Amino acid sequence: MTGHTADDQAETMLLNLLRGAGIDGLAAMRSVGGPSGRVRHPLLALRRRDTEAVCELIGWPVFHDPSNADESMLRNRIRLRVLPMLEETAGRDLVSLLHRQATLLGDDADLLDSLAEAIDPTDARAVAAAPAALARRAIRRWLTAEHPPDAATVERVITVARGDAIACELPGGGRVSRKNQRLSRNDPSEHD
Secondary structure (H helix, E strand, O other), rough: OHHHOOHHHHHHHHHHHHHHOHHHHOOOOOOOOOOOOOEOOOOOOOHHHHHHHHHHHHOOOOOOHHHHHHOOHHHHHHHHHHHHHHHHHOOOHHHHHHHHHHHHHHHHHHHHHHHHOOOOOOEEEHHHHHHHHHHHHHHHHHOOOOOOOHEEEEHHHHHHHHHOOOOEEEEOOOEEEEEOEEEEEEEEEHHH
16 A cells, blocks of 8 residues: 555646556556555545644654655656646646546446457457547557557557558567468567
């Protein structure tokens, strides 16, 4: 479990937006983690100031990580400069708004994931015929080892599925090719 709060959620959402993330990145952190259903972020709906007030009320010392003041880190610049400027511009508290948006986007991402599970990512016809959002998710899931592939890689594989290319290269030296309407993946690590 972690002590991330709604403030951390809002910062993560903005950070991921600046990195060009899609719906999964904008959903930011999720309270429940993975297929285990474990609660990973139990304080996610609470504000940082509220958790600090509770700690002070029951006599627990509040730890402030000194690295959070280091503005050379993008997350800290978002926390210390960008979010306050956006709130001043909007004339309202944006943390609760961004937290709510992340929750709604997370629900949408879950639905898209469940629909994409019905698509066999090695079936070129199925991928080509699927709505773009579902095809991308099926391919992303298929290509994900440690980290999900970038959007350009996913699009290259979909181009192969549609028959606009016979094969494409993957980052790290792998390759996806199409033969007899089947996609296959060749990873250099499989030959080590």
